[in-house]
Amino acid sequence: MNPAEKYILDSPEPFRSILVYLKTLIEQEVPNTALLYKWNLPFYYIGKKQPFCYLNHTKGYVDMVFWHGAHLTQYKNHLISDGRKHMKSLRYYTLEEVDEKIVVEILKEAYAVKDKKYYK
Template sequence: MKPAEAYILNQPEPFKSMLMHLQILIEGTFPDVDLQFKWKIPFYYLNDKPFCYLNPSKKKGYVDVVFWVSAHLTKYNEYLISENRKVVKSLRYFKLEDINEEILLTVLDEAHQLKDKGFYKRS
């Protein structure tokens, strides 16, 4: 078992359910991403470049799906949260039912399509 998978399975509820659901959606839709464990959180890479990461905030009670190339995302920007972060934006979920799969998969797909524009070329 990968360290990132163990991390997800060891989270308390509702974080565990949200993280598992997000993992299934991301890996099921984008099989070319690689789940790693970086900076003590599950981090997805595409062609060895950061793609997105899953950041549970137990203190604040939510899970963020954080997008590395957020400056280039154009779809569903009204749902993306920057919160004084200069480089990244995220979709935020407080409970499993908050996860809107259409919005999530659309934003993930747009980020994934950036690989065709050279954003995720191997170094």
């Protein structure tokens, strides 16, 4: 088992269930992903070179953070920046809060904008 999978499976509930579900959605919807362990977090890369998103549980919730989140235009009211200029995240406290339709649509949009650069 790689360290990223270990992070997910060793997470306490309810985080484990949320992380496993998000992992499944990412792997179903985003082609050519590689689950790596970077910065002590499960991090998805496109083709092992291009950062796409990462998963994190902290302070009572799970964050699904999109590397190019500044370029996302759908469901802005669901995306959280927490002072980050470039990255945006979906935040979940319970598995029941995860709306598969929204996650899938944001994953598709994030994949479509993955090659854009962020300039301020």
